Amino acid sequence: MSTPSGAGSDPADAATLAGRLRDGDLAAAAAVLNLLEGRGEADRERSDALQAALSPAALGREAPGAIVGITGPPGVGKSSLLSRLAGAWRADSRTVAVLAVDPSSRRSGGALLGDRARIERDAADAGLFIRSTAAGDRLGGLAPATRAAASVLAVAFDIVVVETVGVGQSETDVADLADTVAVIVQPGSGDVLQFLKSGIMEIPDVLVVTKADLGRPALRTRADLSAALRSLGSRETPVVAVSSVAPPTGIAELIEALDEHRATLDIAARRLRSRRHAALADVHAELGDRGLRALGGRRAALATLSGCDPMLDAATLARTLRERALG
Amino acid sequence: MSDRESPRLPERDRPWVMRTYAGHSDAARSNELYRRNLAKGQTGLSVAFDLPTQTGYDPDHELARGEVGKVGVSIAHRGDMKTLLDGIPLDEMNTSMTINATAAWLLSLYIVAADEHGVAPEALQGTTQNDILKEYLSRGTYAFPPGPSMRLIADMIAYTVVHVPRWNPINICSYHLQEAGATPVQEIAYAMSNAIAVLDAVRERVPAELMGQVFGRISFFVNAGVRFIEEHAKLRAMSELWDELGRDRYGVEDPRQRRFRYGVQVNSLGLTEAQPENNVYRIALEALAVTLGRSARARALQLPAWNEALGLPRPWDQQWSLRLQQILAYETDLLEYPDIFEGSHVMESLVAELADGARAEMERVAELGGAVLAVDYMKSALVESHRERWRRIESGDLTVVGMNRFDSTEPSPLTADADGGIMVVDPAVESEQRAALERWRSERDETAVREALGALAAAAADPEINIMEPSIAAARAGVTTGEWSQTLRDVFGEYRAPTGVGEASAVPSGDLSELRDEVERVSDQLGRRLKFLVGKPGLDGHSNGAEQIAVRARDAGMDVVYEGIRLTPAQIASSAAQEGVHVIGLSILSGSHAELIPSVLAALRQEGIGETPVVVGGIIPDADAAMLREQGVAAVYTPKDWDLNQMMRSIVTLVAERYGIDAAAAV
Numbered sequence: 001m002s003t004p005s006g007a008g009s010d011p012a013d014a015a016t017l018a019g020r021l022r023d024g025d026l027a028a029a030a031a032v033l034n035l036l037e038g039r040g041e042a043d044r045e046r047s048d049a050l051q052a053a054l055s056p057a058a059l060g061r062e063a064p065g066a067i068v069g070i071t072g073p074p075g076v077g078k079s080s081l082l083s084r085l086a087g088a089w090r091a092d093s094r095t096v097a098v099l100a101v102d103p104s105s106r107r108s109g110g111a112l113l114g115d116r117a118r119i120e121r122d123a124a125d126a127g128l129f130i131r132s133t134a135a136g137d138r139l140g141g142l143a144p145a146t147r148a149a150a151s152v153l154a155v156a157f158d159i160v161v162v163e164t165v166g167v168g169q170s171e172t173d174v175a176d177l178a179d180t181v182a183v184i185v186q187p188g189s190g191d192v193l194q195f196l197k198s199g200i201m202e203i204p205d206v207l208v209v210t211k212a213d214l215g216r217p218a219l220r221t222r223a224d225l226s227a228a229l230r231s232l233g234s235r236e237t238p239v240v241a242v243s244s245v246a247p248p249t250g251i252a253e254l255i256e257a258l259d260e261h262r263a264t265l266d267i268a269a270r271r272l273r274s275r276r277h278a279a280l281a282d283v284h285a286e287l288g289d290r291g292l293r294a295l296g297g298r299r300a301a302l303a304t305l306s307g308c309d310p311m312l313d314a315a316t317l318a319r320t321l322r323e324r325a326l327g
Numbered sequence: 328m329s330d331r332e333s334p335r336l337p338e339r340d341r342p343w344v345m346r347t348y349a350g351h352s353d354a355a356r357s358n359e360l361y362r363r364n365l366a367k368g369q370t371g372l373s374v375a376f377d378l379p380t381q382t383g384y385d386p387d388h389e390l391a392r393g394e395v396g397k398v399g400v401s402i403a404h405r406g407d408m409k410t411l412l413d414g415i416p417l418d419e420m421n422t423s424m425t426i427n428a429t430a431a432w433l434l435s436l437y438i439v440a441a442d443e444h445g446v447a448p449e450a451l452q453g454t455t456q457n458d459i460l461k462e463y464l465s466r467g468t469y470a471f472p473p474g475p476s477m478r479l480i481a482d483m484i485a486y487t488v489v490h491v492p493r494w495n496p497i498n499i500c501s502y503h504l505q506e507a508g509a510t511p512v513q514e515i516a517y518a519m520s521n522a523i524a525v526l527d528a529v530r531e532r533v534p535a536e537l538m539g540q541v542f543g544r545i546s547f548f549v550n551a552g553v554r555f556i557e558e559h560a561k562l563r564a565m566s567e568l569w570d571e572l573g574r575d576r577y578g579v580e581d582p583r584q585r586r587f588r589y590g591v592q593v594n595s596l597g598l599t600e601a602q603p604e605n606n607v608y609r610i611a612l613e614a615l616a617v618t619l620g621r622s623a624r625a626r627a628l629q630l631p632a633w634n635e636a637l638g639l640p641r642p643w644d645q646q647w648s649l650r651l652q653q654i655l656a657y658e659t660d661l662l663e664y665p666d667i668f669e670g671s672h673v674m675e676s677l678v679a680e681l682a683d684g685a686r687a688e689m690e691r692v693a694e695l696g697g698a699v700l701a702v703d704y705m706k707s708a709l710v711e712s713h714r715e716r717w718r719r720i721e722s723g724d725l726t727v728v729g730m731n732r733f734d735s736t737e738p739s740p741l742t743a744d745a746d747g748g749i750m751v752v753d754p755a756v757e758s759e760q761r762a763a764l765e766r767w768r769s770e771r772d773e774t775a776v777r778e779a780l781g782a783l784a785a786a787a788a789d790p791e792i793n794i795m796e797p798s799i800a801a802a803r804a805g806v807t808t809g810e811w812s813q814t815l816r817d818v819f820g821e822y823r824a825p826t827g828v829g830e831a832s833a834v835p836s837g838d839l840s841e842l843r844d845e846v847e848r849v850s851d852q853l854g855r856r857l858k859f860l861v862g863k864p865g866l867d868g869h870s871n872g873a874e875q876i877a878v879r880a881r882d883a884g885m886d887v888v889y890e891g892i893r894l895t896p897a898q899i900a901s902s903a904a905q906e907g908v909h910v911i912g913l914s915i916l917s918g919s920h921a922e923l924i925p926s927v928l929a930a931l932r933q934e935g936i937g938e939t940p941v942v943v944g945g946i947i948p949d950a951d952a953a954m955l956r957e958q959g960v961a962a963v964y965t966p967k968d969w970d971l972n973q974m975m976r977s978i979v980t981l982v983a984e985r986y987g988i989d990a991a992a993a994v
Binding site: 029030033034037038039040043074075083102104105107108109110111112113114116117118120121123124129130131132133134136213245246247248 | 472473474475703818819820821823825826828829839843846847850851854855856877878880881882883884885886887888889890891895897898900901902904905906907
């Protein structure tokens with residue numbers, strides 16, 4: 001039975017799509033997302049198959065694209081910054097996929113996905129893919145399909161950006177998923193400073209202060225953040241001030257900081273950790289606390305996963321856990 | 328005989344300047360229309376420019392497609408401007424130009440054209456609208472980011488106060504805020520905050536001793552709705568606040584320079600498509616709001632036509648509205664008395680209430696760093712007010728006669744004509760204008776043009792140089808509207824304004840639960856939550872309707888990708904494909920649907936998603952709606968479809984049909 005999966009997607013089969021991504025066919029991205037976002041049982045089977053076909057085991061290596069998490073409170077200028085970043089990456093011939101996640105309304109279940117309107121894009125450019133998704137009822141700021149989407153799009157795109165709204169603990173999910181996490185703040189935001197100092201928020205890989213065109217307030221915020229990082233013993237974390245209004249400033253510096261962070265990273269280790277957390281989060285979301293208890297708790301579940309082949313994809317790992325919990 | 332003082336003025340007042348917002352097609356046709364209007368007793372000009380001119384694109388630009396000459400006249404260079412003003416006595420005429428992002432350019436063209444007609448800048452009288460903040464908030468014809476835009480405005484004020492001293496370089500518009508849903512308090516507060524942002528920027532560019540003169544040249548363009556008593560009080564409150572602001576913030580000592588001067592276009596928001604003849608009464612009452620009390624009477628008035636909710640008005644429709652002004656001014660005794668509200672306790676306390684509310688809201692904007700930085704805040708406040716207004720109409724709390732109450736009607740003879748009672752712009756205008764532009768470019772001195780553009784770019788990059796001189800030089804050299812704007816875009820960058828939809832609060836669930844259940848059911852069968860793309864193709868920036876649709880669709884439980892304004896058909900198609908949406912909603916109010924919608928359908932086919940249903944909303948005459956449906960549009964919604972929940976139900980049903988999902992048992 002074919003489920004109508006929306007505009008433009010012939011009910012795609014996983015193997016074809018996996019092949020297209022492996023061949024670097026960026027136009028496959030929309031159909032890939034339609035498949036991954038599917039809610040039905042058949043959709044899950046296809047989604048699992050797609051992920052397995054693009055697992056490190058299948059590829060013989062980690063997906064080469066850089067997965068960058070961009071997160072911060074509403075209104076700090078994330079999408080304007082993203083517009084500039086995407087433009088700069090494209091000018092450098094790097095292909096970019098943006099997964100923009102917005103919160104859903106608790107009341108109606110619906111969502112307004114407004115980032116796209118603020119990102120400048122040439123309609124003819126297949127090298128910049130933007131997909132807006134609603135977080136649904138998941139906590140943690142990610143949509144159900146975001147992890148899977150980021151991991152498979154990193155096969156074909158040079159950069160995969162996961163953009164989420166939030167500050168405090170909600171960015172831990174992004175941190176689990178991304179190779180590099182940038183937290184975006186605007187001048188004068190004391191809450192981030194407090195969260196950092198008190199340890200509510202983990203130290204991000206890169207901190208970005210927007211609205212540098214305001215001058216002094218931005219510089220002061222940058223200085224405050226640097227001082228806080230020093231007091232926490234983290235001298236290396238770069239704090240970059242950017243301005244997205246013309247003439248934009250700090251964009252090249254930010255790209256360099258993101259690249260530098262990734263260059264120092266043990267990608268295989270970070271991705272492995274990410275896949276294990278993704279598998280656990282999916283099973284937890286599906287089976288709840290009872291399911292988690294059946295696995296002997298978080299720690300035991302992670303121990304189970306560390307016994308699995310490190311090159312397996314998150315969907316396969318999740319299946320292992322699910323079977324164990326239900327069995 | 329009694330020795331009581333006469334209640335009358337010793338001499339009847341002179342009437343306000345009477346205008347009609349007019350212009351269409353090309354300069355020659357509009358010039359002919361202006362001359363006819365002046366012959367009918369109109370006393371000032373109000374130039375409507377088409378959207379490419381307003382947003383700085385030449386008629387041959389991709390984004391201009393379908394829009395050339397539609398909602399106003401196309402002016403691409405000084406030759407067009409000269410033709411537009413031919414035979415009109417510019418030293419006596421008072422010309423209002425609805426132009427904002429490109430105001431500095433159109434004023435330059437006006438100065439050069441006047442010069443060619445032998446009239447010096449010192450003699451020119453009129454107004455450039457030139458209010459960019461309300462473009463971000465409501466009208467959408469911005470071109471540059473806020474910082475550079477404010478600088479252009481400040482440059483124009485600093486220039487005109489010395490060189491074109493009888494010109495009003497800016498008309499702070501509260502008009503469009505009301506159209507976007509502003510309450511009277513918001514309308515006053517945001518307009519005043521906007522004025523403060525402008526004056527603060529100018530203060531840095533003119534010598535202190537000129538500030539009184541600058542203050543005296545700032546005028547306002549306000550709106551008046553059908554609640555005409557409160558609307559009148561609003562204008563008195565604005566006078567009071569303006570006087571206060573001049574005295575306290577800018578140290579203006581001469582009370583004449585602190586006088587609140589304003590022009591008016593009365594409300595279009597409240598005009599209905601249903602029983603459109605009733606709009607004549609609404610317009611008359613709204614005209615009273617701005618003329619009744621002498622101490623807050625409009626300096627200039629333009630009235631909409633009865634059929635604006637149906638399409639573009641014809642010359643006869645506009646004449647009907649001009650006659651209303653003339654009856655008010657010349658037949659009634661309105662102009663024979665001093666201020667008739669003086670001493671009215673009711674009016675006084677109404678004014679005090681509005682002024683207090685506005686002061687509080689102005690403080691809030693100031694706390695956010697002033698109007699420029701508070702654009703996001705103001706925008707979401709307006710979307711929220713508009714949503715609330717619409718909720719009241721839908722629930723019946725707010726009566727709109729002929730629409731949500733007393734809606735049975737006899738067939739109207741006024742709309743029975745073959746053209747449906749609206750004006751249709753000749754589609755050949757666009758290609759004529761393109762050809763004319765090509766001729767213009769081939770006949771001018773290219774070296775002079777390149778030099779002028781080079782000087783313009785250098786001036787744009789250096790905030791110390793006033794943009795007006797190089798702009799006037801460029802106008803003389805034969806530069807086009809698109810070239811002037813592109814040169815500035817290259818220096819200033821592009822800008823996308825906030826949409827304000829993200830923050831709008833949800834409607835009470837009770838009204839929507841059945842609809843939400845249906846959205847859930849259809850979403851489950853689709854395999855993903857029903858995803859809806861809402862956007863505006865073309866240059867029309869009136870996004871209020873599209874924003875309300877987006878918010879309501881979210882409240883109905885859909886995932887809504889809100890794309891905003893000014894999109895090419897290719898952009899819409901590519902977004903729809905990338906986002907994997909199930910249905911696309913397009914809104915157009917500029918009358919360019921006949922060109923743009925088929926282009927979007929073609930672009931969707933090219934993306935391989937031609938089967939995705941497209942619904943269209945806007946001011947679309949019946950005949951056009953039929954044509955669009957024939958071309959493959961799934962549904963056309965007009966102002967008749969004011970019940971948004973009903974519209975959402977219709978969209979969900981349509982999606983279900985398209986994707987082969989069983990109809991709900993009862994929707």
